[in-house]
Amino acid sequence: MSLINAENVTFEYIRRDKDGAVEGINRAVDEVSITLEKGDFIAILGHNGSGKSTLAKHFNALLHPLEGTVYVNGYDTRDEGHLWDIRQTVGMVFQNPDNQIIGTVVEEDVAFGPENMGIKSREIWERVVRSLKSVDMYEFRKDSPQRLSGGQKQRVAIAGVLAMQPQCIVLDEPTAMLDPQGRREIIDAVTELNRKEGITVILITHYMEEVLNANKVFVMDKGRIVMQGTPRQIFKHADELKEIGLTVPSAALFAGELRKRGIEIPDGILTTEELVKEICRSLRII
């Protein structure tokens, strides 16, 4: 059984005027089908308003499809009786860490989720310790979240989700507000959770460099999935991506420019390391 299975999902936002009459309808997700297996690390790219976040909110029943069905661990997300199973299976982390942290002490904040699930106190503390350790924030457990950096706060937010022991975490632009160091910390932490602990990751981002660790990338435009594949397959389509408001990682852009000038650099370069290696190799054979 797949962890998440979305079949022909359609969702519309309805705009109403002051009197409640329908003014317009915006189809945010348009017949999307997507299957996620346990242990996947998938990334969703798309311009602002392409439907990424709306789709992601279907994965833990924050939104229900207008048409089509979403199954999480086999449960239909419309099935109220399994709402808590679903929410516990798929946790969400949002853009702004300040909006997600409620505790005045880091460890209390992380304990909030399992406490609400009615878990016994000893187990709660075991989970808190484990969650904080897996995002490398254990040494800050007694601190006030206010005193942490953006990246550290966001890692606490991730630990808060981990403490509910989800099988999958959806991160909706988790690095949008962070400085370079914070961004590195989050991407490293998420990659580690996926590789070491087998947690399924769904990463939504506008930074092309951040999706390189994903095993599959979905590109959305106007509510539809218009491309899917490995990062290397996706980023070969620089022109198509540009047309829909996206781009390719800087190293790929660099390689493309060099190729345009008749310099022999192979297709499919994604990282600075690969780019430098190929430039050196190409220089040697001249």
Added chain:
Amino acid sequence: MSIIADHLTYTYNRGTAYEKKAVNDVSFSIKDGEYVALIGHTGSGKSTLIQLLNGLLRPLSGTVYVNGEDIFEKDYDLHALRGKVGIVFQYPEYQLFEEDVFTDVCFGPKNLGLDRQETELRAYEALKMVELPDEAFFQSPFDLSGGEKRRAAIAGVLAMKPEVLILDEPVAGLDPAGREWIFRLLSKLRKERSTTVILVSHSMDDIAEHAERILVVNDGSIVMDGAPAEVFSYNKELMEMGLDIPQVSKVLYMLKENGINVNTDIVTFKQAIAEVAGLFEKARY
């Protein structure tokens, strides 16, 4: 319009257990028409600093001179200053509040005491400048898309015709096309209105491409001040401060480490491409 920060110090929660010095004896001057980037890790004091520059916060000590005038003097017109030094805050779209976009954009100029005709003219110009379609003018701001909301919010500041525009992370949360659009707008403002731009950003790539000068803030102090090529040559120091260098600089540094003789002072994409292409030219002959 020139701005001088003269030994600015600001402390949050003074006299309590949570006392925190956010800005610590900061001095610098920004010339008329300059394009300056302010970088620093989260919590380094950047946002506090920009709020001091247009008098939203009052410094504990030190002062700010705008066009030679001390803005914290008793008789100084701070109200008028806020029209001249405009701030686009982080996620400015959260501050949209009027029933329609046009009225929202009128709010700033109206508050400056301009008459109705001038107010509406400025709002119209500002909305044109941010390229919002005419049919959006009388929609509720909440019905716009995320990118359009950001444009409407920026128009609200532009309608005051600021001579200095300070932007705090204006591209956070925008897709690549949206980010590029913001930088095109800033170039246009500089060209058409000679606006002085102070940009707070976490994107070293964007800064390298656009800014003329970088101020690096760390723990409330300015620790570096120079042209992008100069500042980004302090690779190790920037990394230690939680910052980074542009991607193209990384490429050039790594080539150098591999024994290739390249100019590592280059920070823009175009120049880096030319430099690397030049290596191949040389190797061929």
